[in-house]
């Protein structure tokens with residue numbers, strides 16, 4: 001039964017208190033005019049100021065060791081904080097990737113020097129990261145990346161092109177997956193390495209790409225013979241693939257996979273509660289059942305991570321179900337809009353709905369596609 | 385999982401694998417000696433009294449201990465009222481009545497119940513396995529309070545229902561039938577909730593079996609010169625089933641937080657909704673990947689999918705529970721959705 005197992009984890013009173021603390025902080029921030037809630041804020045809404053405030057509150061790098069400025073709290077505590085931030089549509093995009101995966105990756109594989117240099121700044125909300133995995137010719141087939149790092153006398157020379165990197169235009173670093181030696185015939189995953197690249201270095205060009213919603217949040221990054229020191233290598237040379245796989249479990253299992261558009265749902269219900277009670281209870285009940293189940297699964301994965309496991313398959317389950325839930329939710333609101341016509345919605349709600357409708361196709365692409373998630377699950381079931 | 389439960393799970397698996405064949409499932413009647421032997425073993429090992437109090441020779445484990453046992457039994461397709469007896473014995477024990485020996489079953493619903501001078505008349509509906517036992521309990525309102533009634537069916541009118549051709553079920557019409565026991569239910573016991581929980585646990589067990597059957601079948605069946613499991617379309621179909629099962633097991637696991645029988649209404653609703661949705665998807669997908677073979681009676685897939693159809697509807701379908709859950713939130717107008725979802729006392 002283990003493949004399908006998501007042990008139930010209880011939210012302790014301490015965790016609930018933390019939840020309230022974050023919630024009060026957010027309410028105050030909204031009242032103070034620090035931000036107004038948006039949909040898909042962890043990708044689309046960056047505010048370095050807000051990130052710094054979150055850092056000051058001690059809510060970044062929560063599980064990182066104290067000696068690097070971290071707070072040595074649990075993955076479950078981090079889970080509670082991220083849930084509250086996501087549910088309120090707070091502008092968390094600037095620090096999201098650094099806090100979610102890059103910091104952990106450096107702590108796991110980095111040198112003492114790298115940790116001392118970077119982790120304290122991630123924790124204070126002043127150092128942002130981008131993910132340098134995809135390339136123009138390498139999407140789902142990540143192992144086929146062509147960006148190349150060649151050894152020089154005193155370091156490396158990086159050459160290639162990364163694409164779709166969310167937030168690279170405001171990030172300080174990118175973790176770049178590059179080829180350091182040719183793949184062997186038997187194993188295409190060999191010969192890849194990860195690099196910690198300071199994006200302020202010369203010969204790096206970052207160009208924003210306008211997405212279909214008219215926003216520029218992802219980028220193409222050109223590395224034109226970028227000179228890197230020996231210390232830029234993250235982890236072990238040639239072990240890039242196994243390092244990336246662990247990173248993806250962090251990337252895929254979190255509550256952003258089902259709470260990206262929660263603000264829309266909350267606002268919708270706030271607006272139409274009485275009409276829903278008359279003719280939409282069943283739909284609301286279904287959404288609650290799906291959402292609550294997802295929260296349990298994701299919280300359960302957080303505890304697996306806390307215990308040092310690398311729940312790759314469980315993360316794929318969460319991502320796949322979460323993506324599906326979000327699409328279903330938006331379709332459901334459309335269905336209800338037959339009862340409550342769109343033109344009767346307040347403008348702010350209409351805008352949220354339209355943003356969500358436009359952005360939703362990307363949720364099952366970013367972080368690995370539906371087809372790739374199903375492939376991971378099929379492999380776990382012994383079908384591949 | 386604690387040790388005692390591990391041992392019980394192991395025993396359950398052993399007993400069931402010794403007795404159960406697909407042929408046995410197709411001959412559910414009271415003169416099938418294999419069924420009688422199976423039941424003898426089940427009772428001898430105390431499996432029907434896992435959550436019965438010690439004073440009634442039970443193991444006195446917490447309520448949720450039966451969930452893995454029920455999952456195993458349904459995974460193996462046990463064709464006797466095992467789950468039903470566990471629940472009936474539990475109710476007896478909670479009411480401080482010594483549970484009777486043998487198989488006991490229950491009526492999922494009742495109609496026109498009239499009680500007079502310790503005799504009862506009326507319609508008891510959708511009783512599983514009434515052809516194997518005459519011991520039946522049902523729940524009825526007396527002065528607006530829920531009571532458990534225990535009878536032995538002597539000469540009631542038994543009418544087999546179709547029940548999706550799943551496990552045998554009967555509607556029973558009784559006239560002045562003697563009441564053996566009648567007692568008011570404790571306030572913390574809700575028969576309908578109990579039913580929803582056990583049917584959900586059964587669905588989870590059956591769904592795991594269905595996925596295993598699909599994996600085995602598709603790995604062995606060769607078309608276009610390779611096994612079906614090598615086709616990506618098939619792999620993704622099976623992955624889809626696994627995703628649904630994962631959500632259902634997570635919903636079931638939430639009941640593990642409760643050692644007493646007071647799981648929250650919301651948790652039960654979520655469980656029944658989530659497993660019901662998953663069941664619908666698994667029925668469709670598993671039959672699709674099995675081709676015509678899955679559509680036969682001889683191959684065991686349909687035994688499990690037919691059960692899913694039936695259990696989905698017992699004790700409230702998804703639609704009923706969705707309505708109830710949606711209302712329970714919408715009516716609490718002092719809470720927004722996020723406060724509701726994160727409120728532990730709900």
Ligand SMILES: Cc1cc2nc3c(=O)[nH]c(=O)nc-3n(C[C@H](O)[C@H](O)[C@H](O)COP(=O)(O)OP(=O)(O)OC[C@H]3O[C@@H](n4cnc5c(N)ncnc54)[C@H](O)[C@@H]3O)c2cc1C
Nearest residue numbers: 131132133134139140164165166362365366367368369371
């Ligand atoms: C909003 C957004 C943000 C992103 N941010 C980042 C980022 O920060 N960093 C980064 O590195 N990348 C990022 N990505 C890129 C993302 O990881 C890729 O889009 C994704 O991995 C898919 O790659 P692709 O777009 O090249 O599609 P392709 O791989 O070309 O796939 C196209 C379609 O074919 C399907 N397909 C591909 N291979 C198979 C197969 N073997 N079997 C069946 N179907 C298959 C895919 O599932 C998909 O449906 C982002 C993408 C989006 C949309």
